[in-house]
Amino acid sequence: MENFNIVIIGCGNVGGGSAQIILENATELRKRAGGKNIKIKNIITPHPLRSSKKYNLPIELFCSSKTELSKAQCDAFIKKELKDPQINLVVETIGGSTNYIYNLHKSILNSGKDLVTANKAILAKHGYSIFDFARQVGKTVGYEAAVCGAIPLIKVVQDSFTGDIIDCVKGIVNGTSNFILSNMKKSDISFDDTLKLAQKLGYAELNPAADINGMDAANKLKILIQLIYGIAATEQEFLVKGITDVWKEDFMVAKSINSTVKNIAFAVRKKDKVYACVQPFIIKDDDLLYSVDGATNAVKLSAKHSGEHIFIGQGAGSQETGSAVVSDIVFIAKHGHIKDLTDNISPVKYKLSDFANYHTSYLLIIKTKDNPGVIGTVGTALGDVGINIENIPQSIISGKDWFLPVEVSSCSSIQMDKAIGLIRKRNPKLINAYKYIPIG
Amino acid sequence: MENFNIVIIGCGNVGGGSAQIILENATELRKRAGGKNIKIKNIITPHPLRSSKKYNLPIELFCSSKTELSKAQCDAFIKKELKDPQINLVVETIGGSTNYIYNLHKSILNSGKDLVTANKAILAKHGYSIFDFARQVGKTVGYEAAVCGAIPLIKVVQDSFTGDIIDCVKGIVNGTSNFILSNMKKSDISFDDTLKLAQKLGYAELNPAADINGMDAANKLKILIQLIYGIAATEQEFLVKGITDVWKEDFMVAKSINSTVKNIAFAVRKKDKVYACVQPFIIKDDDLLYSVDGATNAVKLSAKHSGEHIFIGQGAGSQETGSAVVSDIVFIAKHGHIKDLTDNISPVKYKLSDFANYHTSYLLIIKTKDNPGVIGTVGTALGDVGINIENIPQSIISGKDWFLPVEVSSCSSIQMDKAIGLIRKRNPKLINAYKYIPIG
Numbered sequence: 001m002e003n004f005n006i007v008i009i010g011c012g013n014v015g016g017g018s019a020q021i022i023l024e025n026a027t028e029l030r031k032r033a034g035g036k037n038i039k040i041k042n043i044i045t046p047h048p049l050r051s052s053k054k055y056n057l058p059i060e061l062f063c064s065s066k067t068e069l070s071k072a073q074c075d076a077f078i079k080k081e082l083k084d085p086q087i088n089l090v091v092e093t094i095g096g097s098t099n100y101i102y103n104l105h106k107s108i109l110n111s112g113k114d115l116v117t118a119n120k121a122i123l124a125k126h127g128y129s130i131f132d133f134a135r136q137v138g139k140t141v142g143y144e145a146a147v148c149g150a151i152p153l154i155k156v157v158q159d160s161f162t163g164d165i166i167d168c169v170k171g172i173v174n175g176t177s178n179f180i181l182s183n184m185k186k187s188d189i190s191f192d193d194t195l196k197l198a199q200k201l202g203y204a205e206l207n208p209a210a211d212i213n214g215m216d217a218a219n220k221l222k223i224l225i226q227l228i229y230g231i232a233a234t235e236q237e238f239l240v241k242g243i244t245d246v247w248k249e250d251f252m253v254a255k256s257i258n259s260t261v262k263n264i265a266f267a268v269r270k271k272d273k274v275y276a277c278v279q280p281f282i283i284k285d286d287d288l289l290y291s292v293d294g295a296t297n298a299v300k301l302s303a304k305h306s307g308e309h310i311f312i313g314q315g316a317g318s319q320e321t322g323s324a325v326v327s328d329i330v331f332i333a334k335h336g337h338i339k340d341l342t343d344n345i346s347p348v349k350y351k352l353s354d355f356a357n358y359h360t361s362y363l364l365i366i367k368t369k370d371n372p373g374v375i376g377t378v379g380t381a382l383g384d385v386g387i388n389i390e391n392i393p394q395s396i397i398s399g400k401d402w403f404l405p406v407e408v409s410s411c412s413s414i415q416m417d418k419a420i421g422l423i424r425k426r427n428p429k430l431i432n433a434y435k436y437i438p439i440g
Numbered sequence: 441m442e443n444f445n446i447v448i449i450g451c452g453n454v455g456g457g458s459a460q461i462i463l464e465n466a467t468e469l470r471k472r473a474g475g476k477n478i479k480i481k482n483i484i485t486p487h488p489l490r491s492s493k494k495y496n497l498p499i500e501l502f503c504s505s506k507t508e509l510s511k512a513q514c515d516a517f518i519k520k521e522l523k524d525p526q527i528n529l530v531v532e533t534i535g536g537s538t539n540y541i542y543n544l545h546k547s548i549l550n551s552g553k554d555l556v557t558a559n560k561a562i563l564a565k566h567g568y569s570i571f572d573f574a575r576q577v578g579k580t581v582g583y584e585a586a587v588c589g590a591i592p593l594i595k596v597v598q599d600s601f602t603g604d605i606i607d608c609v610k611g612i613v614n615g616t617s618n619f620i621l622s623n624m625k626k627s628d629i630s631f632d633d634t635l636k637l638a639q640k641l642g643y644a645e646l647n648p649a650a651d652i653n654g655m656d657a658a659n660k661l662k663i664l665i666q667l668i669y670g671i672a673a674t675e676q677e678f679l680v681k682g683i684t685d686v687w688k689e690d691f692m693v694a695k696s697i698n699s700t701v702k703n704i705a706f707a708v709r710k711k712d713k714v715y716a717c718v719q720p721f722i723i724k725d726d727d728l729l730y731s732v733d734g735a736t737n738a739v740k741l742s743a744k745h746s747g748e749h750i751f752i753g754q755g756a757g758s759q760e761t762g763s764a765v766v767s768d769i770v771f772i773a774k775h776g777h778i779k780d781l782t783d784n785i786s787p788v789k790y791k792l793s794d795f796a797n798y799h800t801s802y803l804l805i806i807k808t809k810d811n812p813g814v815i816g817t818v819g820t821a822l823g824d825v826g827i828n829i830e831n832i833p834q835s836i837i838s839g840k841d842w843f844l845p846v847e848v849s850s851c852s853s854i855q856m857d858k859a860i861g862l863i864r865k866r867n868p869k870l871i872n873a874y875k876y877i878p879i880g
Binding site: 017021025027028029030031032033144149150151152155156159160161162163164165288291292303305306307308309310311312313314317319320322323324325326327328329330331335345346347348 | 457461465467468469470471472473584589590591592595596599600601602603604605728731732743745746747748749750751752753754757759760762763764765766767768769770771775785786787788
């Protein structure tokens with residue numbers, strides 16, 4: 001029986017989960033890999049003993065049975081494996097976007113091995129260059145696990161949307177921030193308190209920066225935009241907001257218009273332009289994304305011919321992400337690099353445009369003091385810059401503060417900023433704080 | 441530039457939609473098909489002129505410019521195309537499970553062409569044999585469009601769940617019946633009245649039998665069970681119920697336990713057994729399927745490692761289903777029959793078992809007259825056959841009838857039938873009508 005030999009570099013949650021799945025389901029994987037026996041030849045990690053125990057993996061699979069290895073020792077093991085002609089594929093699950101990882105990816109491909117990775121940070125930064133290099137050396141990169149863990153978004157776009165054109169991507173792609181927002185809504189507590197709870201329950205890391213500042217979501221969106229619209233991640237700079245500025249009062253206002261607040265990774269195609277952002281959105285209760293709570297991920301793809309699709313699943317977790325890694329290994333074992341996983345699906349050269357020019361309806365929320373004339377001043381300023389008011393929901397009183405919500409019809413954030421400027425000029429004390437959130 | 445030449449047989453909604461997409465998106469398809477130019481060489485239909493007008497397709501693409509062709513004339517065109525070595529692939533969108541279609545599929549494959557079809561009826565009846573024949577002659581069959589239209593279920597199972605084992609399939613796979621049930625819930629009207637409305641709005645056909653009796657859903661489930669569990673459709677006989685016996689009172693009862701009624705295609709793996717059925721289910725409001733209303737389809741796949749996935753999209757429609765047909769054409773154009781689309785993913789020989797033996801919680805609803813002792817008689821009978829009562833929601837009075845709901849914990853339908861038998865024996869007049877609906 002033919003073996004398909006792999007090496008796993010890094011044995012944290014994803015590497016460990018992937019190894020477990022491979023060992024546990026050998027028969028299934030052999031059938032699906034066209035009869036090839038997927039075999040772990042080596043797991044290279046600085047902590048072999050600890051990883052072996054933690055993930056219940058035989059120590060013989062590891063590069064060494066020592067407690068700790070130095071970086072140089074790990075590198076020596078990597079070098080040796082990359083020289084071994086029997087190794088078919090290398091899995092990188094170290095993570096991070098350092099030069100070390102970038103060079104590791106290139107070394108793996110250059111040594112004639114295919115590469116599978118769950119590393120979204122490196123692909124968002126250097127994906128175009130890594131993919132290009134892979135094509136040059138005739139190898140491929142599987143990265144299903146890098147975007148929304150278990151949700152098979154990458155292959156769905158690569159193989160199933162080929163009869164269509166994707167007009168819009170709209171997703172809840174960070175489980176930690178969705179968990180926090182879901183709990184803020186449910187329990188009517190502040191962002192800070194909810195974050196502490198999420199950390200206690202293990203839904204947020206001790207250093208949750210990338211999750212709550214939107215960067216993790218932005219990395220996933222960058223990879224999707226590259227795949228769908230052919231815009232290299234390096235050419236991408238778009239608006240990225242996290243959830244740290246979401247007020248509990250936002251949920252009260254949202255509720256009054258049958259909506260909630262979700263942090264959304266968003267990209268939309270308009271002729272040859274693509275507008276993209278990560279930021280909180282107002283999501284109406286007739287949108288299925290409204291009900292996606294907790295750490296679950298969900299991505300809506302709207303397509304020209306086939307209409308609206310929603311893909312919901314687990315965006316993180318050891319075995320959840322591991323299953324996506326293994327599906328890539330099986331795919332490559334079966335097909336080799338016949339199929340180029342790294343190619344984008346767009347024949348058109350789209351241009352990423354500033355989201356500030358994109359027109360959408362917004363919910364403006366002004367934190368102020370209740371006094372006569374506030375609505376008049378706000379309404380006049382909006383009108384002066386050509387923004388129509390759709391609806392003024394009931395104001396919220398919370399503590400000593402008064403929150404004035406205004407729903408406006410389609411306009412750009414440039415117009416919104418102008419209106420805010422006018423209000424501040426005409427009445428410098430009116431706005432204590434404000435925000436405007438896209439509705440959609 | 442290399443051409444990939446196709447012939448489309450049948451030009452109804454799906455064939456017409458597929459042709460439109462191919463003509464409209466030539467540049468995109470070429471890029472995705474690895475540079476091959478997908479070219480419609482002939483559309484064969486008995487009504488060339490009508491189809492040309494209806495789908496706005498150039499008459500030159502059709503086999504003839506005549507108003508009507510006889511079956512023999514169509515067959516002569518088919519025969520000629522199958523002999524043409526320049527034709528790479530044939531799309532069959534006539535539909536139906538007749539011997540004519542079965543033989544047509546075999547002729548197409550035997551003539552050395554790959555086959556793409558949206559025909560679920562023929563695949564549910566003869567899929568195993570057609571797939572087997574395709575493997576014998578070294579050709580492949582694309583059938584993404586046959587199950588839930590635009591939702592890319594087939595390829596997701598074939599390529600993205602290869603690192604996992606699917607434990608359960610639970611889906612809303614018939615848009616017509618979901619439209620009817622959604623409207624019964626919303627408007628509190630009877631099945632018959634809602635069906636008339638659905639027919640008026642074009643959501644139900646004049647002969648809606650296969651949609652409302654569950655057979656259309658059963659055909660889709662058969663294809664999925666074959667793909668996922670390797671059980672040939674011909675070996676499959678399972679419980680199939682439609683929605684004709686859903687009462688408007690069922691929704692009232694369901695609402696009182698924060699639930700609704702959906703017709704569900706269901707299959708679950710227990711060791712080496714698979715239990716399957718199509719029937720109405722009670723769906724709780726914390727299940728995302730609860731909110732899937734109207735003609736939309738949704739399928740939940742629960743997998744051992746990656747947890748719960750939900751795929752939502754349009755299960756029918758001309759361009760919606762057409763986009764799935766075209767994705768198969770592109771896939772085969774790019775990969776040829778390197779990749780066997782017809783293989784199932786299971787190395788284990790599963791056995792389809794009688795759903796009557798499957799244990800699940802049920803909602804029993806008894807239509808009766810309000811009189812003392814009813815609950816006692818029902819409760820005693822359930823206890824006598826070993827069924828535990830979980831909850832007795834408030835009874836519903838509707839017209840002259842009294843509906844007694846009882847939620848019971850996990851048991852088989854064999855036990856439920858025994859309990860009903862006991863009640864009837866002890867009090868022949870108690871039950872006017874009854875039903876028990878799986879909860880889950």
